[in-house]
Amino acid sequence: MLDATDRTLLRLLQRDASLSLAALAEAVHLTTSPCWKRLKRLEECGVITARVALLDAERVGLGLTAFVQLKTCDHSRDWFERFVAIIESFEEVTEFYRMAGDYDYLLKVQVADMNAYDRVYKQLVNAIEGLSDVSARFAMECIKSTTALPI
Secondary structure: OOOHHHHHHHHHHHHOOOOOHHHHHHHOOOOHHHHHHHHHHHHHOOOOOOOOOOOOOOOOOOOEEEEEEEEEOOOOHHHHHHHHHHHHOOOOEEEEEEOOOOOOEEEEEEEOOHHHHHHHHHHHHHHOOOEEEEEEEEOOOOOOOOOOOOO
16 A cells, blocks of 8 residues: 555656655655665555656657557467567567457557658557457647656
8 A cells, every 4th residue: 555655656657757765755754775675665565666767759759659450250278379579579569458348459650750650650560460450540730748747
């Protein structure tokens, strides 16, 4: 269970994971040792899963975002395990969801341009048997993007 101090630490880290232990401890009115123990506990129990640098896709040459919806006619465990392994091998796929509704899976694909997306599309449909529909939508503008959870 998360208490108010845990939640404050998590909010601070979501905004800036490079904050020093001393700065975090001061912000939650703890000394560094108890603050460090809380952070370790949050990591060990899986609340904190990673500390990363977030990049601007446009500035690193990956300005096209595609949301790809997939339908399959095969829902077997073997097919699913092969499918997951294949999708995980595509570094262009930055998010991957199993969905409820009309489509079975949703991928967020980040590439340089339409030609790069076409290469990914061709590799995808040739690598995965059993897809009955592959449909893409392309983002024109990102209005809001955050990794911060509302805790």
